[in-house]
Amino acid sequence: MANDTNNTSSSVIATETTSASHVIKIDGYTVTKDLMENGEFVSSIPFSVGDFLWNVRYYPNGNCSKNADYLSFSVFLESHWAEDVKAKFSFKLLDTNDKPVRSRNFISNTHNFSRRGSNWGYSRFIKKRDLEQSEHLIDDSFTVMKGFSSKGSHCKPSVEVPAGRLDLHLGNLLSNKKMNGKDVTIYVGKERFRAHKCILAARSSVFRALFFGAMIAETPRTIEIEDMEAGVFRLLLHFMYNDSLPETWSQDVMMAQHLLVAADWYNVGRLKLICEEKLAKHIDCNMVATTLALAEQHSCQGLKEACLEFLASPTNLERMMRTDGYKHLKISCPIVLNELIARLLPPNMKAARQIAMDLR
Missing domain, CATH: 3.30.710.10 (Potassium Channel Kv1.1; Chain A)
Known part of the structure; x- marks a missing residue:
């Protein structure tokens, strides 16, 4: 239990260690480098790992003047009520096969993020010149994988809405x-x-x-x-x-x-x-023809796709053709049968020929 200066009561909820990894693609490297000053950053969309909210900040011209020749990355704790979160994280530059580049594979020790806004990172992740001369910058883009492992507690207000x-x-x-x-x-x-x-x-x-x-x-x-x-x-x-x-x-x-x-x-x-x-x-063989007709008549694209995928099986298709629903489908929605034929492979499949004859 803890109290702040406004005497608001709070309760501590312990959390287990949780891990996650995310891939970040940096598009428009040259544009962001040219437009942004030293110390300016681009922030990722907040993401959660376990009970905690984080974001990553990317500094295309370094996070301070002494790192102006480098790319910098920092991890920020965003959760409002987090306290003493211990996290271990990594940043890895990926090659064209999405494999980590050995020379740019940084794994941190465990760091303590005491409150919201606490941050830690790599000020000299890679020199801009080295990235620009490498094969990892493709179409003015490069990819980084971040990994997280965190453990801590949330100090949440006891009054919850x-x-x-x-x-x-x-x-x-x-x-x-x-x-x-x-x-x-x-x-x-x-x-x-x-x-x-x-x-x-x-x-x-x-x-x-x-x-x-x-x-x-x-x-x-x-x-x-x-x-x-x-x-x-x-x-x-x-x-x-x-x-x-x-x-x-x-x-x-x-x-x-x-x-x-x-x-x-x-x-x-x-x-x-x-x-x-x-x-x-x-979806089953007895219902699929009726359901497909319904999906076509009422513009249900997701349902239609599910039916066509089910009928991609020759066994399901042949069983469907023996139902009364198939007769109704031929009369009410012949166009969807043409679409079904176009999806069937190989084109000389027995069921496909039968459908083609039925449409004559």
Whole structure:
């Protein structure tokens, strides 16, 4: 335990030793060298190793006047609440085969980074002249690999802010029948749903146009949705309020297909991707033709690629061709079969010839 000058209580959380390595490519060596003064640096995007946040600073003209003829690299500790972090790190210049150059392979002893902003590095990593005359500078670029091993503790404030649960609150707004404010009634089949226009409009551009479009003289109080099952709409509505789906839905692949169509109709992009991911994980010979047609019709490129990759197997392809889904695919999406043929190797494969004949 420790206290700062403002008497804010804090708790220490010990961490285990963690290691990682990263490859850094320095592009535009000449430009950065010409534009930047001695002591100026380019900072990497912060990265984490274990519980700690770090960045690397690259000084194309050295980190101080006495190192002006060299390239310098430094490691900075960025974590706000870190204390006494012990780290061992390395910087290695890589050759054209991504192998470390022996003469530029620096491995540090263990150093103590006492607080945020603490740093350590190599002020004379390599002379600029030596790099420029070497074969390791290619197209004005060179590559360095950094390795880390760290161990320390975080001194975090004892007051922590929990994650927001707006989804829970909005979900209660939908499910609690005693709450007022629902201003639209939606009929789907024989079922009736009550909801809030503003929430539906915020989540879907289609509902926004329906309720608040420029050509709408009076906002409708009731709407009817056709060509959709009530169970599908119930899940769509649940997602609009909760930004998630009930756990029970994950067992139903057929429902994922219907829900994908609904998400596409109402332009609920994240829900559409969730359904794509679900279907991509459950591709089999019986379902792949139907899923491929669905992906083509609703512009699901990731799902389409997963289906085509599955059908790259001759066994899977031939089994798919014996299903009713294949007959539907031939009629509804002949263009995707042409794309499938183009991917099949060798071109005289038996299944490929059969598909070609079917398209005549």
